[in-house]
Amino acid sequence: MSAETILETQGLTKEFKGFVAVNNVDLKVRRGDIHALIGPNGAGKTTFFNLLTKFLPPTRGTITYRGVDITHERPAQTARRGIVRSFQISAVFPHLTAMENVRAALQRNLGTSFHFWKPEKSLHHLHGRAMELLATVDLQDFADELTVNLPYGRKRALELATTMALEPDLMLLDEPTQGMGHEDVHRVTQLIKKVSEGRTILMVEHNMNVVSSIADRITVLQRGAVIADGPYAEVSKNPQVIEAYMGAADTELQGAH
Amino acid sequence: MSAQETLNISGLHAWYGESHVLHGVDMRVNEGEVVALLGRNGAGRTTTMRAIVGLTGARKGSIRIRGEEAIKLPPHRVAKLGVGYCPEERGIFASLSAEENLMLPPEIAQGGMSVAEIYDMFPNLKERAASPGTRLSGGEQQMLAVARILRTGARLLLLDEISEGLAPVIVQKLAETIRTLKAKGYTIVLVEQNFRFAAPLADRFYVMEHGRIVREFAQHELRENMGMLQEYLGV
Amino acid sequence: QTGPVRIGFITDMASLYADIDGPAGAEMVKWAVQDFGGKVLNRPVEVLTADHQNKADVAASKAREWIDSQNLSLLIGGTSSGTNLAMAGIAKEKKRPFISIGAGSARLTNEDCSPYTIHYAYDTVALAKVGGSALVKAGAKKWYFLTADYAFGHSLEADSSTVVKANGGTVVGAVRHPLNASDFSSFLLQAQGSKADILGLANAGGDFINAMKAAKEFGITKSMKVAGLLVFINDVHSIGVANAEGLQVADSWYWNQDDESRKFAARFFEKYKRMPSSLQAADYSATMNYLKAVQKVGTTDTDKVMAELRGMKYNDFYHKNGSVRADGRMIHDMYLYQVKGSKESTKPWDYYKLVAKVPGDQAFTTVAESKCSLLKK
Amino acid sequence: MSTPSTSSVAADLPVEAPNAAIAKHGGGVGRATGLVYLALLALALVAPLIGLYPVFVMKLLCFALFACAFNLLLGFTGLLSFGHAAFFGFAAYITGHTVKVMGWSPELGILAGVVVAALLGLAFGFVAIRRQGIYFAMITLALSQMVYFLCLQAPFTGGEDGLQGVLRGNLFGVIPLMDDTVMYYLVLAIFVACFLGIMRIVNSPFGQVLKMIRENEPRAVSLGYEVDRYKLLAFVLSASLAGLAGSLKTLVMKFATLTDVHWSMSGEVILMSLLGGVGTFFGPVLGAGIVIALQNMLADKVGEWVTVIIGAIFVLCVLAFRKGVVGELLAWRDRRKARAKA
Amino acid sequence: MEIFGIPHQAFLGQLMLGLVNGAFYAMLSLGLAVIFGLLDIVNFAHGALYMVGAFAAWIMLDKWGVNYWFALVLAPLIVGALGVVIERLFLKRLYGLDPLYGLLLTFGLALILEGAFRREYGVSGQSYQVPELLSGATNLGFMILPNYRAWVVVASITVCLATWYLIERTRLGAYLRAGTENAKLVQAFGVNVPLMVTLTYGAGAALAGLAGVLAAPVIQVTPLMGSNLIIVVFAVVVIGGMGSILGSVITGLGLGVVEGFTRVFYPEASNVVVFVIMAIVLMLRPAGLFGKEA
Numbered sequence A: 001m002s003a004e005t006i007l008e009t010q011g012l013t014k015e016f017k018g019f020v021a022v023n024n025v026d027l028k029v030r031r032g033d034i035h036a037l038i039g040p041n042g043a044g045k046t047t048f049f050n051l052l053t054k055f056l057p058p059t060r061g062t063i064t065y066r067g068v069d070i071t072h073e074r075p076a077q078t079a080r081r082g083i084v085r086s087f088q089i090s091a092v093f094p095h096l097t098a099m100e101n102v103r104a105a106l107q108r109n110l111g112t113s114f115h116f117w118k119p120e121k122s123l124h125h126l127h128g129r130a131m132e133l134l135a136t137v138d139l140q141d142f143a144d145e146l147t148v149n150l151p152y153g154r155k156r157a158l159e160l161a162t163t164m165a166l167e168p169d170l171m172l173l174d175e176p177t178q179g180m181g182h183e184d185v186h187r188v189t190q191l192i193k194k195v196s197e198g199r200t201i202l203m204v205e206h207n208m209n210v211v212s213s214i215a216d217r218i219t220v221l222q223r224g225a226v227i228a229d230g231p232y233a234e235v236s237k238n239p240q241v242i243e244a245y246m247g248a249a250d251t252e253l254q255g256a257h
Numbered sequence B: 001m002s003a004q005e006t007l008n009i010s011g012l013h014a015w016y017g018e019s020h021v022l023h024g025v026d027m028r029v030n031e032g033e034v035v036a037l038l039g040r041n042g043a044g045r046t047t048t049m050r051a052i053v054g055l056t057g058a059r060k061g062s063i064r065i066r067g068e069e070a071i072k073l074p075p076h077r078v079a080k081l082g083v084g085y086c087p088e089e090r091g092i093f094a095s096l097s098a099e100e101n102l103m104l105p106p107e108i109a110q111g112g113m114s115v116a117e118i119y120d121m122f123p124n125l126k127e128r129a130a131s132p133g134t135r136l137s138g139g140e141q142q143m144l145a146v147a148r149i150l151r152t153g154a155r156l157l158l159l160d161e162i163s164e165g166l167a168p169v170i171v172q173k174l175a176e177t178i179r180t181l182k183a184k185g186y187t188i189v190l191v192e193q194n195f196r197f198a199a200p201l202a203d204r205f206y207v208m209e210h211g212r213i214v215r216e217f218a219q220h221e222l223r224e225n226m227g228m229l230q231e232y233l234g235v
Numbered sequence C: 001q002t003g004p005v006r007i008g009f010i011t012d013m014a015s016l017y018a019d020i021d022g023p024a025g026a027e028m029v030k031w032a033v034q035d036f037g038g039k040v041l042n043r044p045v046e047v048l049t050a051d052h053q054n055k056a057d058v059a060a061s062k063a064r065e066w067i068d069s070q071n072l073s074l075l076i077g078g079t080s081s082g083t084n085l086a087m088a089g090i091a092k093e094k095k096r097p098f099i100s101i102g103a104g105s106a107r108l109t110n111e112d113c114s115p116y117t118i119h120y121a122y123d124t125v126a127l128a129k130v131g132g133s134a135l136v137k138a139g140a141k142k143w144y145f146l147t148a149d150y151a152f153g154h155s156l157e158a159d160s161s162t163v164v165k166a167n168g169g170t171v172v173g174a175v176r177h178p179l180n181a182s183d184f185s186s187f188l189l190q191a192q193g194s195k196a197d198i199l200g201l202a203n204a205g206g207d208f209i210n211a212m213k214a215a216k217e218f219g220i221t222k223s224m225k226v227a228g229l230l231v232f233i234n235d236v237h238s239i240g241v242a243n244a245e246g247l248q249v250a251d252s253w254y255w256n257q258d259d260e261s262r263k264f265a266a267r268f269f270e271k272y273k274r275m276p277s278s279l280q281a282a283d284y285s286a287t288m289n290y291l292k293a294v295q296k297v298g299t300t301d302t303d304k305v306m307a308e309l310r311g312m313k314y315n316d317f318y319h320k321n322g323s324v325r326a327d328g329r330m331i332h333d334m335y336l337y338q339v340k341g342s343k344e345s346t347k348p349w350d351y352y353k354l355v356a357k358v359p360g361d362q363a364f365t366t367v368a369e370s371k372c373s374l375l376k377k
Numbered sequence D: 001m002s003t004p005s006t007s008s009v010a011a012d013l014p015v016e017a018p019n020a021a022i023a024k025h026g027g028g029v030g031r032a033t034g035l036v037y038l039a040l041l042a043l044a045l046v047a048p049l050i051g052l053y054p055v056f057v058m059k060l061l062c063f064a065l066f067a068c069a070f071n072l073l074l075g076f077t078g079l080l081s082f083g084h085a086a087f088f089g090f091a092a093y094i095t096g097h098t099v100k101v102m103g104w105s106p107e108l109g110i111l112a113g114v115v116v117a118a119l120l121g122l123a124f125g126f127v128a129i130r131r132q133g134i135y136f137a138m139i140t141l142a143l144s145q146m147v148y149f150l151c152l153q154a155p156f157t158g159g160e161d162g163l164q165g166v167l168r169g170n171l172f173g174v175i176p177l178m179d180d181t182v183m184y185y186l187v188l189a190i191f192v193a194c195f196l197g198i199m200r201i202v203n204s205p206f207g208q209v210l211k212m213i214r215e216n217e218p219r220a221v222s223l224g225y226e227v228d229r230y231k232l233l234a235f236v237l238s239a240s241l242a243g244l245a246g247s248l249k250t251l252v253m254k255f256a257t258l259t260d261v262h263w264s265m266s267g268e269v270i271l272m273s274l275l276g277g278v279g280t281f282f283g284p285v286l287g288a289g290i291v292i293a294l295q296n297m298l299a300d301k302v303g304e305w306v307t308v309i310i311g312a313i314f315v316l317c318v319l320a321f322r323k324g325v326v327g328e329l330l331a332w333r334d335r336r337k338a339r340a341k342a
Numbered sequence E: 001m002e003i004f005g006i007p008h009q010a011f012l013g014q015l016m017l018g019l020v021n022g023a024f025y026a027m028l029s030l031g032l033a034v035i036f037g038l039l040d041i042v043n044f045a046h047g048a049l050y051m052v053g054a055f056a057a058w059i060m061l062d063k064w065g066v067n068y069w070f071a072l073v074l075a076p077l078i079v080g081a082l083g084v085v086i087e088r089l090f091l092k093r094l095y096g097l098d099p100l101y102g103l104l105l106t107f108g109l110a111l112i113l114e115g116a117f118r119r120e121y122g123v124s125g126q127s128y129q130v131p132e133l134l135s136g137a138t139n140l141g142f143m144i145l146p147n148y149r150a151w152v153v154v155a156s157i158t159v160c161l162a163t164w165y166l167i168e169r170t171r172l173g174a175y176l177r178a179g180t181e182n183a184k185l186v187q188a189f190g191v192n193v194p195l196m197v198t199l200t201y202g203a204g205a206a207l208a209g210l211a212g213v214l215a216a217p218v219i220q221v222t223p224l225m226g227s228n229l230i231i232v233v234f235a236v237v238v239i240g241g242m243g244s245i246l247g248s249v250i251t252g253l254g255l256g257v258v259e260g261f262t263r264v265f266y267p268e269a270s271n272v273v274v275f276v277i278m279a280i281v282l283m284l285r286p287a288g289l290f291g292k293e294a
């Protein structure tokens, strides 16, 4: 496959007071993939995400995005480049309507966000696009609902819609199905699949059903370092992965979920 | 199954502020039993647990713990009756180190797990003992939240989504732990999204919907109830 | 003119200066009205009082409102310069007599003078002149100032320095302390290093009290004399004679100075369980004299009453040989007192002994020094 | 984000923020409200004719503007500044000084006051916006104390005597402001313009971003907004308006004194907003009216109890009346609507 | 010998005096930090409680002849009890709301307390004599240090260290810290949190009261003594890092010294130096010197 690399880290390392959480990680994410990052608890997956989105400064190493070194940029800059991350919870504006939540993201590209003298009406032309985005995640009927009142799974969907409004090229999802009921897990998995068209997704997920069903590629971290990397089928048979992640070697990677 | 009832809930109503969440929950748990509470997101399972401990807003009805009425008691008095609660949101304290977090809940009774046993089960915790609690990874925090109440000697454990965010390897360990605890005679109420985790462990199942118990069945009836569960939970 | 004659009294009722004037001061105005018979020109006299909370805008609004809606005949200002200057502005605009009792600032009769203002009790220039000259003459040649670092302190220090130098003394240094400094030890240590004969405290109220206490504690009072440039008897009471012994104080009146004053003070003591300050005495005196003037001219018309007030001689328990100058300055005798030792002080509030009496023409700003245009005509 | 998550106490409780009301009421103006505004405006226009005391109403409008400026920050940005007296009072001095001593015309004096207040706001904001909530409150309080001491010591403020006898002069060299009625309409015009301006700010694209920041700051960051800059702009806008209020006040009352910069003035403006209703447009105006009227009344009635009464109102507001008069009214209306629907 | 252009004797003298003032800052900011850290309340009433402490000592001496040493124990207890009442009556109702409400409520309480004392006792203040045992001064060679001031430093540092140990190193301390974050959960573990919170506020108030008693013989006892100080103490706490117990103590002492030296080198600035330092510290370290990054 000759797909180009959209994101690359080299020797990326994060130490906390002598404890190495991310250790010399070289990772390549190919454009258009759904790339899953898995590994035992405390392996450094979230920390790795935090490094990519600049919530933490790396101790060493570089991050290259589309050939540009973004290692030392600020979080908002990174976001504007099209790297957007979803949060685990409450990543919505609770007292805004679903529509306004999406519009919040669309508004940014308008360049009028400091214009305190313009009326709110100047934002109304964004509503069409916002509705489109809501429709992609099945939320068109909830457009005028305050977000606090949405059920959990819908909130996640809204978050995805908002994230997509930013036209991200690369979406980082940290345990997107955590805390969801089975129905929701299924819906969100399909949603991720759907929105992955035309963009790249890097996700952390413990639910192997989800990973196996949509991931193109998997990287396994253990103690901050990469122990395996490759297509799902290949990695899932790696004894080291089974031992580190699955426990008993005879268990299937389908796992406990 | 001994006839001794550890927990008996009847007609339990609970509110968060103005919103009425539980509409008359009835359930009982016998001594030494593992009971799983199933339901969709928002069905009210967490609320049931919180209501038992006294963490919801207003509540009404009856909660008897080992025969003692607890509906009027403040949370710390409920805990003293031998109840250990592991909250869904984990509740790890940022200003305490991992070890301080572990040692925090006062011992309620003899017979809890020792710190050595706990570290044996969750080596991550030992390694990160001096780290501030919330600096642990998501999964590590979950381990800590569970470990914390295993120490206290509480005999009635309310465990809310304890397999959440854990690697399969740890989930297996947790399942073993629950079996061990059951063997030791602990009484356990599990709330689980992860049906496959709960299914083999529980003696009995309750299914919740809209703040009420809608079904109850035993382990041996599991197979014949799968269809119903499919409908309620999409399993 | 019919209807009641209204006298308005605006002062600080509850805050920093409430003890030296405040509600008791208001009561003195009422006493004067009562003692006058409650009526003048056959019209009843009403007293309105208000708390300006040390806010100039509150004082000004109240004054304006009273003049406009209650047809106030006389406005009396209690303590604090800022509020009094604001009231003087209103009185000038509305052309009503204004008597300022407790303001310290000499601006009222200097650059901001007005034909409608009478500055009744004292001002900082007088305090400096009285305190400074007597002390230098008594041999305190080398001065060091501990000064509150704001306009009031600065002017007190500057006025005093001028007096000290004019009388042949020298000023060897000064240290500025912030307003409401709770700790003075550091400044005092610096003062002690200066080897001056006398430490002039150019501050007031709480600052003065705390400085005085610390001076005693650090043994400063043993090596140098201390002079308070603006001290009321309530301050001395607060510090206690033990701490204030030997302190030299300038004031316009002392309750124990003669029989008339003692009589007034006894009546006050009965009600308040403390002795009146010079300001409270002045409140009474000013009201009484105003009523006399109205009686005399037979009207409350501002210009006529002002003319009478300016022409009058003031002789009562509060002051002797008083007269009002064209700039509005009440010129009367001022006194320098010394705080008695604990042994000499025989009864409560028996704190002062007289050191010197300074005639009015030497105590206040002279016509030559003044910048008031009313004096130049 | 699972790791550096904040395990907050309040995670499971509905946190009632001072601005909780805004979510519902921040939006446009309904018809009924519009009518109320029109009626009030009409009343204000005829006020001098029906014998309302113009200086009192002007003073009230100045403080109402001050409270609205403050509320722009607390109510619509979620930042509690405990140092707004600094902008109000410092601008008051600047206007007083430029007009009285330097002989500037009133409009230039006001402009100078506003500009200086804006710069001061920029400086305050720069230091303070890095922290949120009560930290922010304490930092602004401390900074304003610095300004207070500066004003106390600086020669041009006249120390504790204040800057007195500022003449209003002629607006644009022709309109004589000495006449209270003329001054009144000027103040009213400025107030109305600013009130509408604040409504516009709140409902502008910029206002939308402020709303997002208030609701969920990390989310706003992750959407690519540099939140600090937005907060800073909001802070500067609020400071400028507070400065405008102070400048006007100097011209109305003809003096500027230390009270204007003292921290108790910051406390007062908080009380006004709280009493009237934080996060509502009209609340601060009403609150200012109540507080000013109360002060005026208390001045000759209760004397020494003033502080105690003001303190008690604070306590009462916080305990029983958190939404303020207007806030409670709106909430009551909403409840009725909800009941009518049900 | 000279240090920074002043004789080293004077230098040591000023250092000593700085420490004395720092001791008061430390004690007050300690109480404030404890209450803030554990209850998430910025206790604006802290200055007023300090004032009440001083008044309690003065009234006891004046009315009943209770001497300093008894007052040193009794006054903090009284103020602590007042704190308990305040918490039960008012603050209790604010938990779970935005912490700003706590700030505003205690602000109101401060006004009430101050106003009431002002009405009763006026503002010019009362003086409290230094106790017999500690009167007099010791010549340290470089300065004359009043014995009482030396005692203040010793007493305050002892109290601060004890408090720090209690909170950071004991089990009770762990409950308290955890309770701040998630009181309900700690209670669900079996700890009587409401009682603990009440007592904590009481203890914080008692600390303020104790500082008040210690201060009484040094400065004039007036209703305004607290409000003059409280804002500086706020700044101390912000500089130290809010919620950091040790941080507020060290910063308190340090700022006392810095302020002392400013009085010598540039007295005009001594009122604002603390705020200037605050601004600088915040620009370099937004969380304060000892605060944990949020």
Ligand SMILES: Nc1ncnc2c1ncn2[C@@H]1O[C@H](COP(=O)(O)OP(=O)(O)OP(=O)(O)O)[C@@H](O)[C@H]1O
Pocket: A016, A019, A020, A021, A039, A040, A041, A042, A043, A044, A045, A046, A047, A048, B128, B131, B135, B136, B137, B138, B139, B140, B165, D002, D003, D004
């Ligand atoms: N800010 C921090 N300070 C100290 N240690 C940290 C910090 N953040 C993370 N760690 C440690 O680094 C390790 C990696 O954490 P990370 O959150 O990246 O794990 P993870 O792979 O996301 O695990 P999980 O699947 O449990 O969420 C953990 O052991 C954690 O305790």
Ligand SMILES: Nc1ncnc2c1ncn2[C@@H]1O[C@H](COP(=O)(O)OP(=O)(O)OP(=O)(O)O)[C@@H](O)[C@H]1O
Pocket: A152, A179, A181, B016, B017, B019, B021, B039, B040, B041, B042, B043, B044, B045, B046, B047, B048, B088, B193, D012, D013, D014
């Ligand atoms: N703090 C709260 N305030 C108001 N409503 C709440 C609160 N917590 C939960 N609810 C509501 O109560 C209902 C029951 O929630 P609960 O958390 O008990 O559900 P659950 O069965 O545990 O589901 P989940 O899978 O989401 O944990 C839901 O509708 C939820 O929106």
Ligand SMILES: [Mg+2]
Pocket: A045, A046, A047, B137, B138, B139, D002, D003
């Ligand atoms: Mg993680």
Ligand SMILES: [Mg+2]
Pocket: B045, B046, B047, B088, B160
């Ligand atoms: Mg739940």
